[in-house]
Each structure stands twice: as structure tokens, then as C-alpha cells.
Amino acid sequence: MKRLHTILLYIALPGILISACSKSFDINDNPNQATTPPLNGLLVSATYHTAINVYQVSNITSYLVQYLASPNSDGATDTYQSTDYSTTWKLLYDNMTDIHDLIDQAGKQGAARHVGAGEIMMAINLEMLNDLWGSIPYTSAFNANVIQPAYTADDSIYTYCIALLDDGILQMKKTDTKYELDAAKDLLFGGRNEAWIKTAYVVKARILNHLTKKATYNAAAVLAAVANAYTTNADDAQMLQFQSLSPWNEAAVNNINNSLDGWLSAHFVDAMNGKTYGVFDPRLPLITDTTKFGDYRGTVNGAGRIGSGTDQEECYLSVNGFYSKPGAPLLIATNAECRFIEAEAAFRSGDKKRAYSAYILGITANMDKVGVDTAKRNAYLRNPAVGVGEGTITLDLILKEKYAAQFLHPDTWNDARRYDYKYKNFNLPENAQLTTFIRRLAYPDTEKSRNGANMPAVKLTDHVWWDGN
Amino acid sequence: MSYGKLRVSWARIGKDATPYNTGSGYIPLINGPIGGSAIGWTRDDRLGDPNLKPEFTNTFETGAELRFLNDRLGVDVAWYTSKSTDLLIPLKLSNATGYEDFYTNVGSIRNKGIEVSLNGTLIKSKKFNWEMRINYSSNRNKVLSLGQGLDEVAVAEHFGYAGSTATMKYIPGYPVGAIFGTSYQRYYGSDKEDPLMIDYSKPMIIGQTGNSAGFPLINSSQKYLGNSQPKWIGSITNNFTYGPFSLSVLIDTRQGLKKYNQLANFLAAFGESAMTANRFDQVVFPGVLADGTANTQKVYLQQAKGPDGRNYGAGYYRNVYRGVTENFVEDASWIRLRNVSFTYQLPATLLSATHLISAASITLTGNNIWLHTKYTGFDPESSSFNAGSNVDAFAGFTYPATRSFLATLQVTF
Numbered sequence: 001m002k003r004l005h006t007i008l009l010y011i012a013l014p015g016i017l018i019s020a021c022s023k024s025f026d027i028n029d030n031p032n033q034a035t036t037p038p039l040n041g042l043l044v045s046a047t048y049h050t051a052i053n054v055y056q057v058s059n060i061t062s063y064l065v066q067y068l069a070s071p072n073s074d075g076a077t078d079t080y081q082s083t084d085y086s087t088t089w090k091l092l093y094d095n096m097t098d099i100h101d102l103i104d105q106a107g108k109q110g111a112a113r114h115v116g117a118g119e120i121m122m123a124i125n126l127e128m129l130n131d132l133w134g135s136i137p138y139t140s141a142f143n144a145n146v147i148q149p150a151y152t153a154d155d156s157i158y159t160y161c162i163a164l165l166d167d168g169i170l171q172m173k174k175t176d177t178k179y180e181l182d183a184a185k186d187l188l189f190g191g192r193n194e195a196w197i198k199t200a201y202v203v204k205a206r207i208l209n210h211l212t213k214k215a216t217y218n219a220a221a222v223l224a225a226v227a228n229a230y231t232t233n234a235d236d237a238q239m240l241q242f243q244s245l246s247p248w249n250e251a252a253v254n255n256i257n258n259s260l261d262g263w264l265s266a267h268f269v270d271a272m273n274g275k276t277y278g279v280f281d282p283r284l285p286l287i288t289d290t291t292k293f294g295d296y297r298g299t300v301n302g303a304g305r306i307g308s309g310t311d312q313e314e315c316y317l318s319v320n321g322f323y324s325k326p327g328a329p330l331l332i333a334t335n336a337e338c339r340f341i342e343a344e345a346a347f348r349s350g351d352k353k354r355a356y357s358a359y360i361l362g363i364t365a366n367m368d369k370v371g372v373d374t375a376k377r378n379a380y381l382r383n384p385a386v387g388v389g390e391g392t393i394t395l396d397l398i399l400k401e402k403y404a405a406q407f408l409h410p411d412t413w414n415d416a417r418r419y420d421y422k423y424k425n426f427n428l429p430e431n432a433q434l435t436t437f438i439r440r441l442a443y444p445d446t447e448k449s450r451n452g453a454n455m456p457a458v459k460l461t462d463h464v465w466w467d468g469n
Numbered sequence: 470m471s472y473g474k475l476r477v478s479w480a481r482i483g484k485d486a487t488p489y490n491t492g493s494g495y496i497p498l499i500n501g502p503i504g505g506s507a508i509g510w511t512r513d514d515r516l517g518d519p520n521l522k523p524e525f526t527n528t529f530e531t532g533a534e535l536r537f538l539n540d541r542l543g544v545d546v547a548w549y550t551s552k553s554t555d556l557l558i559p560l561k562l563s564n565a566t567g568y569e570d571f572y573t574n575v576g577s578i579r580n581k582g583i584e585v586s587l588n589g590t591l592i593k594s595k596k597f598n599w600e601m602r603i604n605y606s607s608n609r610n611k612v613l614s615l616g617q618g619l620d621e622v623a624v625a626e627h628f629g630y631a632g633s634t635a636t637m638k639y640i641p642g643y644p645v646g647a648i649f650g651t652s653y654q655r656y657y658g659s660d661k662e663d664p665l666m667i668d669y670s671k672p673m674i675i676g677q678t679g680n681s682a683g684f685p686l687i688n689s690s691q692k693y694l695g696n697s698q699p700k701w702i703g704s705i706t707n708n709f710t711y712g713p714f715s716l717s718v719l720i721d722t723r724q725g726l727k728k729y730n731q732l733a734n735f736l737a738a739f740g741e742s743a744m745t746a747n748r749f750d751q752v753v754f755p756g757v758l759a760d761g762t763a764n765t766q767k768v769y770l771q772q773a774k775g776p777d778g779r780n781y782g783a784g785y786y787r788n789v790y791r792g793v794t795e796n797f798v799e800d801a802s803w804i805r806l807r808n809v810s811f812t813y814q815l816p817a818t819l820l821s822a823t824h825l826i827s828a829a830s831i832t833l834t835g836n837n838i839w840l841h842t843k844y845t846g847f848d849p850e851s852s853s854f855n856a857g858s859n860v861d862a863f864a865g866f867t868y869p870a871t872r873s874f875l876a877t878l879q880v881t882f
Contacts, residue, residue: 033494033513041497041510048503074772074783081783082632082689082792090564097512097567101495137565144493144516148619149565187507241504431773431782435679442689445634449649450623451563452691 039114040185042102047187049095050121051239051330054410055247056088057128061413064438065403066267066301066426071260071314073304073431080434080460085132086444093141096125100142110178113193116171117181119164120200124332126164127207130157131414132441134464135456148451155465158207165200172197187241188332199237201228202333206411209341212348212418213468219349226342230335233369237332245326248408252317252324260309262317262324264288267426269298269315272404276425279385281404282376283367286322288315302429322370323408331409336366340402347395356390359398366405400424417467439463472536472543477529484524486557490517490572514569516562522574526553532584542589550581552613558639558859561623575622576615578645582608600708607701610646612639627731627853627863630738631792632689635729637697637862640665646697648729648862650794654686656757665693667795673756675764680782683766684789685754694798697862700725704807713814721807723850728801729794730846731853731865738791745786748772801849801864803842810834828881837872 029035062068063077070076076083099122106114129136137149138157152160171177172193181191189195205225211217230236245253251262264287272281273296284296291297292312299305299314307313317324339362347355360381367377381387388397399419406412416423421437428437438460447455463469493516498509532547555574562568584606592599615622621640628634635650643665655662655671662668673685702723709716736742748770756764769775772784782788790796815829842849848869854860 028489028491030489030492030494033489033492033496034510035492035494037495037510037512041495041508044503044507045498045509045511048498048507048509074787076631079783084628084632084634086564090569093564093567094511094514098510100567101512137563141565142567144566144568144571147560147562147566147571147617149563185507187503241507243498243500243503431780433680433782433788442632445626445628445632446561447563447565448632448689448691449626449634449636449638450561451565453620457690 037101037105039102039105039109039111039179040182042098042105043114043117043181043185044187046095046099046102046118046121047185048239048241048243049091049098050124051188051332052247053092053095053125053128054332055330056091057132057410058408059247060085060088060132060441061410062408063265063301065412065416066265066429067408067412068268068317069263069265069299069301069303071263071299071305071309074302075304078301078429079431080429080438082433082442082460084445085441086446089129089133089444089446092125092129096122096129097142099125110176112171112174112177113179113181113191113196116168116174116193117186117196119168119171120196120203123161123164123168123200123203123207126157127161127203128410130154130161131210131410131464133443134440134458134462137451137454148454150454151456158210158466161207162204165204169197169200172200187239188237195235195237198228198230198235199333201225202230202237202338205229205338205341205345206333209344210414210418210466212344214466217348219345222341222345223349226338226345229338230333231338233335233365236329236334236369238329238334239332240327240329242327246324246328246330248317248324248330249319249326249328252319252321255316256319258310260305263305264298264315264317266298266300267423268407269296270425271400271423272296277385277400279380279383282372282380283322283370283404283407286370286372287318287324287407288321289318291315300430302431334365334369334405336362336369336405337402337409337411339365340398340405343393343398344395344402347393347398352393353390355398356388356393359393359401360387362405363401396422396424417464434461436461439467470535470537471539472534474534475531476533477531480528480530482526482528484526484557486521486523486572490515491519491521492517493568512567515559516566516568516571516573518571518573520574521557521572522555524553524555524557524574526551541593543587545584545586547584548582549584550579552577552579558622558624561626573617575617575639576619576641577613578610578639579613580608580610582606596712598708598710602706603703604705605701605703608698610644610698612641612643612645614641615639625854625858625860625863627729627865629729629731629734629791629794629797631787632687633734633792633794633797635694635731635794635798635862636691637860638691643693644696644698645859646726646862648694648697648727648798649691650694650729650798651690651792652688652692652694652795653793654688656759656761658761664690667692667694673754675754675756675758675766677758680788683754683764683768684785685756685793687789687792691794694729694795695727697726697728697801699723699802713816715812715814717808717810718806719808720804722802722804724802726801727798727862728844728846728849728864729862730797730799730844731863732846733799734791734797735866737786737796740786742786744790748784748786751775751777799844799846801842801844803840803844803849805837805841805850806839808834808836809838826880826882828879830879832875832877832879834875834877835873836875837870 070078099118103118135151135154138152140146140149183191208222254261270276272284274280339358343355343358495510496513528551530549534545536543554577558575559570559572562571586604588602590600621638624637626636654674656674676686704721707718751769753767770785774780812832820826851867853863853865
């Protein structure tokens with residue numbers, strides 16, 4: 001009898017298993033994918049890559065604003081070659097796609113905070129794309145049904161950014177969200193809604209500040225945004241967790257291992273070591289190390305290295321430096337940037353007193369952030385070339401100090417173009433491919449190949465829409 | 470005539486999609502967790518098509534097989550036309566879609582061509598035989614339509630410096646192997662310039678200002694530069710036997726095709742190409758200025774400051790030459806001695822003494838012994854993409870087919 005039961009069981013078993021299988025699996029479902037993404041999984045990816053993309057863009061713009069220089073002569077980016085930045089383009093769009101899906105999913109689930117954070121991050125990425133390339137696919141992007149997306153007019157992108165930021169702020173303030181941000185999944189702010197709101201205002205101020213060459217520029221609107229933005233360094237948007245090394249640390253580590261990277265430009269070093277402005281900037285020793293000659297020397301953009309490249313004949317990002325130490329914070333938006341935006345807007349609206357005070361606060365904020373000794377910081381601020389007093393503050397001084405405080409930040413290229421590259425002793429790179437300063441990037445080869453009919457024809461000397469002519 | 474056959478056939482063959490391409494989804498970040506714990510999710514790069522259908526090819530073929538003189542001479546002729554519909558292709562997508570490629574059914578293509586095969590026993594005697602086989606085939610294909618409201622789609626691309634990436638695109642009216650890329654700007658005067666086809670008889674436009682003064686200008690939009698599909702393919706096999714000796718010789722050829730030579734692009738970019746040996750010369754580029762008048766400006770091809778005091782920066786080969794895909798889409802026709810094989814059959818009388826071995830032969834074989842081509846890369850036949858794919862326009866950084874020699878001893882017990 002027992003034997004019979006066993007036999008019956010074995011006969012019945014496959015039937016049970018088969019029916020179970022057929023309910024759980026569709027033959028067309030990929031077992032290695034999820035069709036609906038976990039909301040917090042998208043949040044992790046979006047917050048992380050928004051920071052990483054600031055690095056990715058900076059790895060282009062830092063060579064254009066001569067923070068960094070290629071160790072090789074005729075570096076493609078250094079010398080304004082028509083370079084293919086398909087990878088950076090893809091990383092920006094990959095992240096914006098995840099953000100798009102985050103906003104979409106969160107909207108369906110009534111997760112207002114996730115919508116808000118998504119919108120604010122979308123604005124940050126969108127603004128970078130617009131500043132690099134001008135017109136870009138946006139309104140018909142991220143959509144599987146449009147495989148050759150049209151380009152959205154260059155001068156309308158900021159309007160979308162501002163709308164995203166405004167709605168992001170609203171979503172962050174809503175009282176009826178189903179979920180709050182999970183502190184462990186929000187890699188930028190650990191779920192602090194206030195920090196997201198302030199960041200939205202910083203980005204808004206940054207965008208409005210780009211319009212100085214346009215008739216629509218409104219200093220009061222910039223200052224209104226600044227009023228709600230960061231007030232202390234503790235507010236800064238920065239990434240502190242990484243998949244492996246902090247990206248600029250990786251550059252410094254590569255350089256130590258003779259895979260040359262993270263070389264400081266002669267223009268930047270000269271601006272900091274007293275050669276250009278007659279005052280030594282105490283931040284320089286916290287960024288790089290002295291050369292074997294005992295002083296600070298940069299590499300001329302386009303000229304490349306002098307010797308073998310491994311003899312400490314030039315300055316590089318140091319593995320002990322603030323921006324490139326192990327786990328170095330990757331800065332997205334800072335208190336110092338806010339103060340310089342405030343200084344410029346106040347200056348342009350004729351309020352020199354506020355402009356000067358913000359200028360001093362901006363230098364102070366960045367020096368404190370980088371870790372400059374208080375006595376050295378105060379000595380720098382008292383230097384007559386820096387502490388000029390509110391009567392003699394100029395736009396040149398504000399932008400010179402912003403250039404130093406925004407080291408490695410991509411927004412400096414926007415400043416440089418608005419300012420027509422008038423930083424003191426800022427020269428065309430050696431072996432420049434253009435006879436004037438570069439004004440935009442060439443569209444990536446992937447777009448030329450895959451979406452060529454929609455891609456506008458541009459030259460690297462064509463100014464982007466907010467950059468006048 | 471000793472044998473004759475006429476045949477007509479119609480066939481419909483289906484091709485199935487690879488699995489898991491009917492949808493799209495989300496995957497964890499490939500480089501692992503962030504800060505050791507946070508797992509990020511991202512949209513996958515591959516977009517699938519929920520309405521995916523099998524690809525079908527309808528082929529109509531008619532042919533004849535004839536033999537003459539007691540089968541010593543044979544002819545096989547075939548003519549075919551086929552139409553493939555709903556081609557299964559991973560289309561390259563603008564990354565602005567959020568994807569890298571889209572696995573879907575795309576339009577239709579037509580193939581038509583002829584195949585001719587001749588074989589004959591030219592000499593047949595007691596001791597000496599000579600057999601020859603000649604194969605010839607010629608195929609023409611064309612993209613008929615793309616569907617989905619599309620004018621063109623990118624199928625694959627291969628990087629080139631300074632915007633010279635070469636792209637394989639399907640565009641209705643163009644062959645399946647069409648290669649597109651940047652070209653020299655040409656002066657059309659009052660004639661209309663076709664957006665895709667280049668009129669090579671028109672003169673190049675030479676720059677007048679700045680660093681490009683005196684140098685050819687680049688047209689950075691992508692134009693049609695050639696077809697990676699051969700006009701014809703042929704082979705000749707000869708078999709000679711003389712008593713215990715036999716010799717087989719196979720010669721292969723592919724004619725009338727072009728490929729993008731990425732290696733040449735890289736070599737030109739780094740001054741390693743033989744082409745760049747003239748960089749200490751001064752030249753006047755043949756061409757016209759924007760107003761149609763002849764260019765007379767002499768320029769140096771080298772880098773940095775020239776003898777005329779002008780700073781040439783990175784020099785002609787980096788500034789101009791490497792950025793023009795047209796320079797690297799080369800004639801990739803070839804003829805090769807594919808295989809030679811020589812066999813000696815040991816005499817049976819010798820072997821019978823062993824009472825063990827019933828037959829034995831020694832064969833010496835050589836593969837890829839000789840190649841004739843104008844292609845400047847290693848080997849026009851190798852491909853940067855796997856052999857099974859329809860991407861055959863790129864033979865860049867690949868090793869050439871190996872030349873090998875074998876000695877084989879075959880013993881039968």
C-alpha cells in the first residue's frame with residue numbers, strides 16, 4: 001500500500017510542477033531583468049550618476065578652461081579638436097533616462113519626493129547637456145516609440161529646467177506623499193527634503209546667472225533664487241560613496257602608476273602660485289604637490305609634457321589633495337558657488353557692498369571646504385590684491401576667485417564663455433585647431449551615425465544660445 | 470550531352486529571433502554596489518520589440534545542370550531572386566532614446582544574382598588526370614524599404630578620429646553593405662550637390678582662413694563612400710593526379726568591394742602610416758577656393774612651425790587627413806592562393822610486406838600562401854565583427870588569416 005502511494009506521488013508530482021511552472025514563467029520574459037524597476041533602485045542610480053556625470057563633463061571642460069592639461073602634446077580636448085564625446089553623451093542620457101523613469105514610476109505610485117528629486121536631478125543633467133552642445137533631444141527623448149528623436153530648440157531647454165526645478169520644489173514640500181526618500185538610497189542628501197529644495201534653488205540661480213549676455217538677464221531673479229539656496233558648506237551637494245575610487249582620486253592613482261592623468265594646467269598653476277596675480281593661493285598645496293624643483297609648475301595646454309612625464313617635473317592632482325584624495329568628495333553644487341553667483345548678480349545690479357561681502361564669503365567658504373588653515377586664509381583675504389574693499393570690487397576679481405573656488409567644476413566653462421575667456425593671461429592652447437576660443441562641443445559621432453537627419457550642423461566656434469555672438 | 474537537368478524552385482525560409490528580445494527591462498548597475506551596499510537599477514541598453522515576428526526570405530531560383538562528353542564536362546547555372554522581409558536587426562539608436570539598440574523587424578531587402586559552376590576533367594589518362602572546377606557568383610542587393618516611417622537606420626559603426634567614424638546604414642535604394650562617413654568638401658558651383666552621393670569629378674574646396682588656409686576642407690555630414698558587398702566572387706580549383714602523386718590548388722577571389730580601414734585611420738593619426746612620409750614636403754593642394762578660383766597657396770604638411778614661419782599645429786595628417794572617412798574606405802578586392810595540397814600515396818607493394826598496414830599516404834598542405842590586394846590593412850578578408858553578423862564593412866584592428874603549413878601522415882590498418 002505504501003509502495004502504491006509512493007508510485008502515485010511520483011505520477012502526480014510532475015503534474016504539480018508543470019502547472020506551477022506555467023503560471024510563473026512566460027517564455028519571453030528575461031529571467032535576468034525586471035520589467036518594473038524598484039523605485040529606490042532608480043533613486044540610487046540617479047543620485048550616483050548625477051554626481052558621476054559632473055565628473056564626466058568636468059573631464060572635458062577642465063581641459064577647456066585650463067584647470068588641467070593633457071600630458072601629451074596636441075591633446076584632442078586641449079587643442080579644440082573636433083572630438084567625439086559619444087561616451088559622455090551616452091552617460092548623460094543613460095542617467096536622464098533612469099531619472100525619467102524614476103519620475104514616471106514615482107508619479108504613478110504617489111511618491112512625491114521621488115518625483116521632486118528626479119525633477120531636480122533632471123534639470124542638473126539637462127543644463128549640462130544644453131551648455132555643452134546647445135540644441136539636444138529632450139521633449140521626444142527617453143521614448144521607445146521615437147527612435148530618431150528630434151532636437152529641442154537650444155534656447156527652450158532652460159525653460160524646461162526652470163519648470164522642472166519649480167515643480168521639484170513643490171513636490172518636495174507636498175504634505176501628501178506616500179513615501180519619504182529612503183536615507184540609505186538617496187546618496188546625495190540622505191533623504192533630507194530641505195537639502196533638495198535648497199539645491200533646486202542653487203541650480204536655478206546658476207541657470208539664471210548664465211543669461212548675462214541676454215536681454216532677459218535679471219539680477220533680481222538670480223538673487224531671489226540665491227536667497228533660498230545654500231548658506232553653509234554643510235549644505236553642499238556632494239557624492240561621498242563610490243563603486244570603486246572617487247573619480248579624481250582614480251586619476252591621481254593612475255598617474256602615480258604612470259598612466260598619466262590629472263595634470264594641472266600651467267594657466268591654473270600660474271593663477272594660484274602668485275605668477276599671474278602676485279599672491280600665492282594657500283589652496284594650491286592642498287590640491288597638488290611641489291615639483292622636484294621645489295616649486296609649482298603646470299603643463300601648457302597643447303604642448304604636453306617636457307620630460308618623461310614620470311619625473312615630478314610638473315604638478316598633478318595629488319593623492320593627498322582635497323579634490324583627489326581617497327574618497328574625495330565629488331562636488332555638484334556648493335555654498336561657495338552660491339556666494340559667487342550672489343556676488344556677480346549683486347555687482348551687476350549695482351550693489352557693490354553685497355557683491356564684495358559675497359565675494360569674501362565665497363573665498364572663505366571654499367578655503368574652509370578645502371581645509372586651508374585659518375591664519376593663512378585670513379592672510380590671503382587681507383592681501384591687498386584680494387581684499388580690495390567694497391569700493392573697488394570688480395567683475396574680474398569675482399570671476400577670478402570663482403575660477404579658483406570652482407576648481408574642476410564644469411560650470412567654469414560657462415563662466416569662461418560668458419566672460420569671453422578674459423581671465424588674466426588666459427591664452428589659446430599651443431597647436432590650437434581654432435583661431436579663437438572654443439564655444440561648444442561637436443555633436444557625438446553616435447548622433448551623426450544614428451540621428452544625423454535631426455542633428456544640427458554647428459561649428460566649434462558657434463556660440464551657444466546664451467553666449468551672445 | 471550526357472546529362473541534363475532543368476530546375477525551378479521557390480522557397481520560403483524563416484529565421485527566428487534570439488531569445489528575450491520582445492521586451493525591455495531594468496538591470497542592476499554592472500559595476501556593483503555603491504559604497505559597498507547601495508544597489509542601483511538602470512534601464513537596460515537593449516530595446517526589444519513586443520511585436521517581433523520571424524524574418525522570412527522568399528527565394529525564386531531557376532537553373533540548369535548539364536554534362537557533356539561522358540560527364541567529363543559539367544555546367545551548373547543558376548539565377549535567383551530573393552526578398553527578405555521583416556529583417557531581424559539590432560538597430561543602433563540615438564542614446565537620447567535611453568537605449569543603445571533596438572531589436573526589431575526592419576523593412577525588406579532584395580537579393581538577386583547568378584551562380585555559375587564549371588567542372589571538367591581536362592585530361593584523363595591511365596597515369597595522369599587533371600580536373601578543374603570554376604565557381605563564379607555575382608549578387609546584387611538593395612534595401613527596398615525600412616518601414617516604421619524611417620528614411621535611414623544605422624546598423625553598425627566603427628570609430629575614426631576627429632569625427633571620421635564610419636557607419637553602415639540601411640537606406641532604401643542603397644545596397645546592404647553601404648558605408649557612410651565624412652568626405653572632402655567639393656565645389657559644385659551652380660550644380661546641385663546630392664546629400665548622399667559624392668561627385669568625385671568635382672574639385673575639392675580649399676580653406677582660405679585660419680589654420681585651414683591652404684588645406685582641404687572636411688564635409689562632416691555622412692555621405693555614401695562605398696559598398697562592402699563584392700561585385701563578384703570566384704574560385705578555381707585544380708586537381709592533378711599522376712600515379713601515386715596528387716596535387717590540389719585552390720585560388721579564391723572577391724572583387725569590387727570596399728571596407729573601412731580603421732587601422733589606416735589610426736596609423737595616419739599617429740604618423741605611422743607610409744602615407745605620412747611626405748610630411749616634410751610642401752604642396753599646393755589641387756582644388757578651388759570657395760569662389761571657384763584655383764587654389765595657389767603652398768602649405769607644409771608637417772607639424773608645428775614650418776620653414777615659412779607659419780605654425781601648422783598638429784599638421785595636415787592630424788588636422789585634416791584622419792578626419793576624412795573617405796580616405797580610409799578602400800578597395801578591399803583580393804585574390805588569394807587559399808590552399809595547396811600535395812599527396813603521395815605509398816605503393817601497396819611496399820605496404821603489403823608489413824602485413825599490417827593496408828594503405829598510407831603523406832600530405833603536405835599550405836593555407837593562405839599568397840595574397841594579392843590593394844587594401845593597405847593587414848587582410849581585407851578579416852572582420853572586426855563576428856563572422857555571423859551582417860556587419861562586414863570593417864576590417865580594422867584584426868589579425869590577418871594565418872598562413873599555415875601542415876604535414877599529414879595517414880595510415881590505414
